[in-house]
Amino acid sequence: MGEELAKKIPIAIVEPLKIKKKIAKEVSIAIAEAVAQCRVDVISAYPITPQTHIVEHLAELVNNGELDAEYIPVESEHAAMSACIGASATGARTFTSTASQGLLFMYENLFIASAFRLPIVMVIANRSVSAPISIWNDHSDVMSMRDAGWITTFAENGQEAVDLVYHAYRVAEKALLPVAVNIDGFILSHVIEPIEFLDQELVDKYIPPLRMKYKLNPKRPITMGAIGVPEIYTEAKKAQDEALKASYKIIINAWREFEKLTGRRYQPVETYRMEDAEVALIIMGSLAETAMNAVDFLRERGKKVGLLRFRLWRPFPLKDFLKAIGKVKAIGVIDRAISHGATGGPVGIEVRSALYQSKKRPKVVNFIAGLSGRDVTVEDFVKLFEKTYEAMRKKTNFSYEIYGVKE
Amino acid sequence: MVEIRLHGRGGQGVVTSAELIAVAAIKQGSFAQAFPSFGPERRGAPVQAFARIDNKKIRTREKIYHPDVILVLDPTLPKIIKVTDGLKETGIAILNSHLSENEVRIFLGNYWGKLALVDATKIAIEELGLPITNTTMLGAFIKATGLIEVTYVEEALKERFGRLAEKNIKALYRALEETKIFNSGV
Amino acid sequence: MPKDEGLVSWKNLAPGMIILEAGNSVKFKTGDWRAFRPVLDKEKCIKCGLCYVFCPDLCYTKDEEGYYICNLYYCKGCGICAKNCPRQAITMVLEEEV
């Protein structure tokens, strides 16, 4: 199948593109430079593959005097998030980055940072979760924190990663909620791509200086972290929940503002050739770009297929999602994490639950693919489309299938 | 089902008292439940514990808002909290106090319901040498409510206190003897 | 006792449930925890201030004559002041019941 498919795709003739200000940069380095452009005050850094280049480059910038920030080389990821909480509560703009086991080790703090309404920004270089230990890419780490109350976005390429970092600081500090920007470990973190940076004046306009109304300041003492007695815990959680819902508008506006500055458009649910699609796949992260090639391949053969991607994962963009699926008859949800013992993968479950709240009843099949860096090729995506078509015709209603596993 | 609320202070063995009621009731063949109020009360702070007794399986996890019985182990508590709050009309208030019926009724904020009094502190000091009244007040509880046979309470005390049970049992029987019951004054 | 209800509307909570009124525990009475009360004999008192220093509940304040007066709104009756007064000028007295 591979050769036949290769023959079909005409070799693209690469003209010298008139790239405006694009610079070739490894995505991790680009992220670090974007963070520096955001004039971050405190960075707490602990190394974990595949995120290390981000924190390494930030250390370079600080020690070379290019970034005026306090760099705390903490002794663990739990300490990384703890230091961010302390710094952010004091009114400083903070940054950290982690992956896989690191995210799980700081897990306790994730719920506290959001409940404290602290505008911390964290980049997660997504990597599978042990065991077995794996340094390769999938979404099992970020999927484990979907209830922690963090605004969560996904980048599909280096440019998006940089743009989402700028976006994260603007949103975090307006919504007073922490933001996790997700990039696929290795597939994005270690790839060199053309990147266009915002000019510094535009960054400063897009992200005004941080003014925290409530912070640890001896001139106006406050108490943070009091006991949530039964008489107030429910109300405290309701207030936090409403804040995350309210952040939706802030997120959308921040993308609109960004589009005015750069012309680059971002939406909570991104679509690709969904106009008259009858069958669609859903995926998140960088594999979406591979999947687009499969869409083109099948479109050229008269198949009405499309691709949906969640740019915004939390707060979940329900209305946008129900609008984006149009009149598809079947959806193939591709998860990159297993939810052991559940009726599907994390995204599969969320999609089915969302559809239950609308009259649309497309057939939904849920695949789990690309675990621990296993490649998902255009050919694979074509097969996944075919499986989704099959599901449309037959009454197959299995809860989920782990794709590509050697039986 | 009978719902009981016990009042005391942190460190006075209020929870133990509630537990002993349940243990004794279960020995007797009844169904029972006992639980503390889940709070970080420290030594000295007012604290509550609860018990339920029934002749069929108790299937509720709610707190107790309208007790049939309140058992007040510390005589000074009514000054701080309304111990009779939510007490059923048909309920009974059992207090450790050396005051007269009328003085207590006024002390409770003009409470005219059923009342049972015993000077448990005096008994506890004389029998145990300590003003800890949690076992003594069980005698008042049995006398005032008749819900549990005293022999089962005695057994529960032996299991719980081993060598030290003897003194507690003596205090139990003295309270059983000395508790006075006053029907509703209204 | 009302059924468990919220203390305050979620709309009125500061972000992160922070408490804005620093030190407002002064409104909370702990004085009803005690069974004994400290009583000062001014004759014996040398105004050294040890009761003030040793009190875990910050009850003591100096009056104009320099004596340290115990605020019974907070005193839990632990007896540390009486026990550590170098002149035994403080004695713990049983709190009358009514």
Added chain:
Amino acid sequence: MRPELKDFKGFNLKNLPEFDGFAPGHRACQGCGTVLPLKLALKVLGPNTIAVSATGCMEIISSPFPYTSWRIPWIHVAFENAASVASGIEAAIKVMKRKNKISKKEKINIVVFAGDGATFDIGLQFLSGALERGHDFIYICLDNEAYMNTGVQRSSATPFGAHTTTSPSGKVIKGNITWKKNLMGIVIAHNIPYAATANPAYPIDLMNKVKKASLIEGPTFIHVFSPCPTGWGCKSEDSILVAKLAVETRVFPLYEVIDGKYVINKLIGHIPVDPGSLGKYGKYVLEKKVTPQKPVEEYLKLQRRFRHLTPEQIKIIQKRVDEEYERLVKLAEYFGIEE
């Protein structure tokens, strides 16, 4: 001698700061010997202080919503990470001052209050990280020798032989079978500028040490002996007496380690009775006349947690206490400060 301490003058009962960073109305047990050093420390540190607490008794009794006993900015995040949270605050203050986001004028003290569980056990790694990185903050461990907030469970700070609910005095095993972890040894190994032990029965000494810690640049650590009548089974009025006996029996010696140099604090009685000598007492530097060492039994017998100890066990404790004190004396002689 540390430059920051050159014009340091000790406290006495007459020149204590008025300010109290901790407010009455907190929920500590009657006679709590752990909230006492907390109150004394905040009195010394003053309003320009940010406090971080670990989960534990002091955090619970001081912050039952809607009430707070903290008159200064205070944050509690989790059980083990107070030292890292403080590191974040210290870094934030440093960079925000540098960027003129907050005024450079006053120094802001950053102080951590954590119990023995939070410091000796679950938070040891976080403490080590913060000390090793050299953050300018004070870590005060209020050590009541067990997990008191959850109901007296054993910690690595629980002394040998002591009864706790998880090291009960059973028929076969009589109480805690391990010796108290030498946390000061671990902390001093980080080569921090100042570490000291303190005890609420010696409030002036305690306050002087907190003052010194706040003056000294860099990470400072104070290990405070914090009696717990409820957990140790002693009368609430005896908190101070028990604390004093811990020093007089040398179970918990008072000493300071300044830049690795040991100073054993030799104190005359805890507070001399006759007022005339108050002035003298106020003078911090020590008298040579040391309170003679009392047998460890005098300290043990006041506490129910030790009541089951056999004479044999008490002898073992006495021997160990003497050995450890000897070791401290040698350290002071070898590494001491030339008077």
